[in-house]
Amino acid sequence: MTIGHVPADIVTRLSAVDIGRGSEALYRDQMPGLLHLLSDRARVASITASSAIEGIVVADPSRAERILQGRVRRLRSRSEQELAGYRDAQDYLFQRDWHPLSPGLLLHLHRLLFQHTASAGGRFKSEDNLVVDRSADGSTTVRFRPVPAKETEFYVAELIDRYAAAVSAGQHHPVLLIGSFVLDLLVVHPFEDGNGRVARALTNALLIERGYTVSRYVSLEELMASSEDAYYQALLDSTHGWHDDKADSWPWLRYFVGVLADAYNVFSTRAAANRSAGSKQDRVRDYLLNHAADEFRIADVRTALPGVSDQTIRLVLDKLRADGAVTSQGLGRTATWRRTSRPPR
Known part of the structure; x- marks a missing residue:
């Protein structure tokens, strides 16, 4: 060749x-x-x-x-x-x-x-x-x-x-x-x-x-x-x-x-993302703030973090949304999330 x-x-x-x-x-x-x-x-x-x-x-x-x-x-x-x-x-x-x-x-x-x-x-x-x-x-x-x-x-x-x-x-x-x-x-x-x-x-x-x-x-x-x-x-x-x-x-x-x-x-x-120390919530938070695309869905996070439940992912997303770090559009599994900032860890 x-x-x-x-x-x-x-x-x-x-x-x-x-x-x-x-x-x-x-x-x-x-x-x-x-x-x-x-x-x-x-x-x-x-x-x-x-x-x-x-x-x-x-x-x-x-x-x-x-x-x-x-x-x-x-x-x-x-x-x-x-x-x-x-x-x-x-x-x-x-x-x-x-x-x-x-x-x-x-x-x-x-x-x-x-x-x-x-x-x-x-x-x-x-x-x-x-x-x-x-x-x-x-x-x-x-x-x-x-x-x-x-x-x-x-x-x-x-x-x-x-x-x-x-x-x-x-x-x-x-x-x-x-x-x-x-x-x-x-x-x-x-x-x-x-x-x-x-x-x-x-x-x-x-x-x-x-x-x-x-x-x-x-x-x-x-x-x-x-x-x-x-x-x-x-x-x-x-x-x-x-x-x-x-x-x-x-x-x-x-x-x-x-x-x-x-x-x-x-x-x-x-x-x-899966090697990050701490609890599963810590791993999700680290992934969302440092590795995820600026726009993502729960399914993307689930794929990136095998073994982490949707409930844990949603819990972290709710906390980050309250902090102003992410926003969401739509409801449920089809909702689109967007990262807006990287708050202090």
Whole structure:
């Protein structure tokens, strides 16, 4: 894989990623309970967010949770079937030894994605496909042309071989190699459906393989879903000229490295908030005043502080509101809170 000169801003973000990676062992040793809670939440967030990017949404959150727990026997809709499929594919990568990376692995992941549906998974595309944008009036614009169906198997095998050779050579940062692999896989577009989900699930596995395990604790898919426009724009910008070997991979790699750096920042923030000394109320207060975004909801605090009840969070919020440190708009769980000051501790 050809990387070439790495732009300075990406070098800076890679440094942040490597610093974050270095802190993971410390948290594993000192805070195993917290990491277990974060892992459970990241699993749910990854499955639901990666599915949502493709328009796969189960409207009832409680039913979606039961599906992810494997407690629903009869899946009622295509969305429920595909949500369960992504659950199975991700759990396979996270809970089993999936090695080696091979065309067979990609086919198996695709088979898992669609095993609950009437669609036939586990096969490369049989017809040429296009990646298109659909406008509000129903018209379509071709975003890019993947490789022809008859050449798919060759391109997938070559891509995997080139990635393995580049990793063995050790001349480039592994995160850049993984990002490049994912970009090429999405351009090859080996399946009729499910390409994005296979690529995102595999991204987590390849990062963990190289020692970047943050995706176990912070959902990269959730970060991508929250910046969906930038996600698709970066892919689009890096596909122009791909078939002529003139594509610029840096827009995508810049986005990819940025998401990983953001994940480590979220991870360190949540870990720091949970390490703060004192009672649970002290931890909530410290998080709200020093780590939370200026505008937040109770659900954001709950995610950042696993093991702290909503009642405790509300109690601290009420005290801070009385002190004039926060204000609220709306009622109940959907209320939006805004930090206005940082009173003396």
